[in-house]
Amino acid sequence: MTGxxxxxxxxxxGTDGSGVTTLVGLFGCPLHCRYCLNEFCHDTGTxxxxxxxxxxxxxxxxxxxxxxxxxxxxxxxGVTFGGGxxxxxxxxxxxxxxxxxxxxxxxxxxxxxxxxxxxxxLIGSIDEWIVDIKDVNPDIYKAYTGSDNHLVLTNLKLLASxxxxxxxxxxxxxxxxxxxxxxxxxxxxWVREELDVEPEEFGYVGNK
Ligand code: SF4
Numbered sequence: 001m002t003g004x005x006x007x008x009x010x011x012x013x014g015t016d017g018s019g020v021t022t023l024v025g026l027f028g029c030p031l032h033c034r035y036c037l038n039e040f041c042h043d044t045g046t047x048x049x050x051x052x053x054x055x056x057x058x059x060x061x062x063x064x065x066x067x068x069x070x071x072x073x074x075x076x077x078g079v080t081f082g083g084g085x086x087x088x089x090x091x092x093x094x095x096x097x098x099x100x101x102x103x104x105x106x107x108x109x110x111x112x113x114x115x116x117x118x119x120x121x122l123i124g125s126i127d128e129w130i131v132d133i134k135d136v137n138p139d140i141y142k143a144y145t146g147s148d149n150h151l152v153l154t155n156l157k158l159l160a161s162x163x164x165x166x167x168x169x170x171x172x173x174x175x176x177x178x179x180x181x182x183x184x185x186x187x188x189x190w191v192r193e194e195l196d197v198e199p200e201e202f203g204y205v206g207n208k
Contacts, residue, residue: 003061003092004028005054006041006084010068017107017128017169019077022065026092027054029085030113031145033134035175041084058095065100078105080130087114090122097125112155113147119155123162131156132171133199135179136187144178153194160195170199 007025016023029041056064065079072078079100081093087110097106107128112119133152134141141149160168172187174180184201191199 001092001095002055002057003089003096005056005061006038007054008061008064010064011071012080013077016080016082016109017077017105017130019075019105020068020071021077021080021105021107022068023080023082024061024086026081026083026086026089028088029083029111030088031085031111031147033145034178038084058092058099061096062099065104069101069104072104076105078103078107078127080107080109082109085111085114087112087118087122090118094121094125097122111145112152112159113145113149114151114155116155116158119159120162123159126163126167128167128169129159129163130169130171132173133187133191134173135175135183136190137179137183140175140179140183144175157194160197165195165197168195168197170195170197172199172201174202 004027005024006027009023012021012023025038027041086093086108100106105127106125107130108122108126109130112131133156134144134149136149136153138149170191172184172191174184188199188201191197
């Protein structure tokens, strides 16, 4: 089994959860956000250094992560899986999590716009789910991403019921030319009422 990895960014602080983290970006995404900063995540033909894409086995990735083991343990950090949409490779992520030290925090940055079957296997492995919901309004979501958000809202409710609100970190972005502060208020209200989570509002969207 290999993970299709487009980037490994070490020694990050304050952007992917608390503590020192390594961001592992995985190829593939079902969405086409208009302001995507990683548009190349959709590129299925990329070859790196003669290797098909960025293929890593779970052991190879863990060897890279281990370089910062002491920082993870001292700061409460760990590994954060992002993308692209990391849940498209949930089996690989599960394998990495299961073979990694329990003390490392495992986080995932996701749109949750994937079938529930991609989410459920990770429920016992992920310490924090960082979800960018874009906007709960289906028309805004569709205009911005090109996709429906029905799956996102359904998955969010199911996930909240399975892992509890304390493991959810919900981001509600301002998306220039697509939503405004009134729309954000509606999304925030939905998150509070349906998930019992206080979401993070942020001013500009680009990526998850
Ligand atoms: S912004 Fe994130 S969710 Fe949207 S297309 Fe880019 S990688 Fe996918």
